[in-house]
Amino acid sequence: MTSRLHSDLNWNLLRMFYVIAKEQSITKAAKSLGLSQPSVSSALQKLETQLDCQLVIRDSRHFNLTARGDRIYQECRDIFQSAERISSLVNDIDEQERGQVRYQIISDLVSPLLDELMRLYHQRYPSVAFQSEVRNSQAIVRAIQQDKATIGFCLLVDPLVNLPSIRLFRREFGLFCGQTHPLFGASSVPLEELQREPLISFACATDGPDLEPVSILREGLHLSNRINGLSTNLEEVRRMLVAGLGIGILPLLSAEEDIRRGLLWRLDIANEPIGADVYLVHAPNEKLSPPEKKFVDMAEELQSRDPEFA
Numbered sequence: 001m002t003s004r005l006h007s008d009l010n011w012n013l014l015r016m017f018y019v020i021a022k023e024q025s026i027t028k029a030a031k032s033l034g035l036s037q038p039s040v041s042s043a044l045q046k047l048e049t050q051l052d053c054q055l056v057i058r059d060s061r062h063f064n065l066t067a068r069g070d071r072i073y074q075e076c077r078d079i080f081q082s083a084e085r086i087s088s089l090v091n092d093i094d095e096q097e098r099g100q101v102r103y104q105i106i107s108d109l110v111s112p113l114l115d116e117l118m119r120l121y122h123q124r125y126p127s128v129a130f131q132s133e134v135r136n137s138q139a140i141v142r143a144i145q146q147d148k149a150t151i152g153f154c155l156l157v158d159p160l161v162n163l164p165s166i167r168l169f170r171r172e173f174g175l176f177c178g179q180t181h182p183l184f185g186a187s188s189v190p191l192e193e194l195q196r197e198p199l200i201s202f203a204c205a206t207d208g209p210d211l212e213p214v215s216i217l218r219e220g221l222h223l224s225n226r227i228n229g230l231s232t233n234l235e236e237v238r239r240m241l242v243a244g245l246g247i248g249i250l251p252l253l254s255a256e257e258d259i260r261r262g263l264l265w266r267l268d269i270a271n272e273p274i275g276a277d278v279y280l281v282h283a284p285n286e287k288l289s290p291p292e293k294k295f296v297d298m299a300e301e302l303q304s305r306d307p308e309f310a
């Protein structure tokens with residue numbers, strides 16, 4: 001008999017009874033469940049018939065549970081509160097392990113550290129999707145400041161005061177010309193001669209020196225203001241350099257293959273290294289989604305574990 005009763009239990013009716021007992025009112029229970037009062041009353045009667053006992057003593061002025069009704073309510077409360085906790089736990093896990101990480105990044109940023117960050121993050125959270133957008137450093141910082149983006153990888157002279165900024169590694173640059181340029185193959189070129197050469201430049205390097213280290217590098221070398229080529233894209237700057245339109249600054253890692261193939265020549269600048277720091281800039285933690293927060297934390301952990309990773 002007990003086994004048959006257990007198999008015949010209607011969990012929807014039990015849940016309705018749980019809400020009725022919790023609200024201490026059929027009217028309030030109906031409102032909470034989004035049902036009509038007659039439907040809730042009918043459900044209570046069906047459950048009482050199924051259990052063959054009275055659960056509620058009700059009249060127009062009072063609402064009380066019977067002794068059996070109270071015991072069944074206690075059991076229902078344990079069952080449905082446990083179910084709510086399980087649902088909440090699943091939702092929390094789902095929120096953390098799914099979702100999306102959106103970030104903005106400067107053009108052609110070659111970095112073993114970033115490669116390892118993406119690999120490790122995907123390994124731990126395979127259901128999180130990624131979306132990236134290539135922009136210059138100034139635009140990235142502005143987007144985060146205006147709440148139009150949350151995470152960015154950009155070049156900065158110094159960490160920002162008003163946004164969290166994690167220094168990841170240094171990006172080394174060199175001054176280059178193409179194989180058809182008159183300076184190609186020169187072992188040493190006086191700075192004065194370099195300063196007379198027309199320049200191939202990133203468009204972002206003319207937008208605002210406060211946030212564009214490439215502009216600062218150019219100005220620090222006192223290179224020409226005569227621009228023969230301009231682009232926001234590193235690959236297009238490289239193409240114009242290879243074509244011999246002028247001299248220009250490129251990241252060393254991005255130029256390695258062209259140097260090996262004899263398409264680009266690195267111009268010696270008195271053996272002075274030039275470079276800028278790559279930072280992960282992000283919105284305040286409270287504005288990050290759980291997947292984004294984990295991504296930022298992992299980047300910081302990876303960098304601090306091995307600062308020379310880059």
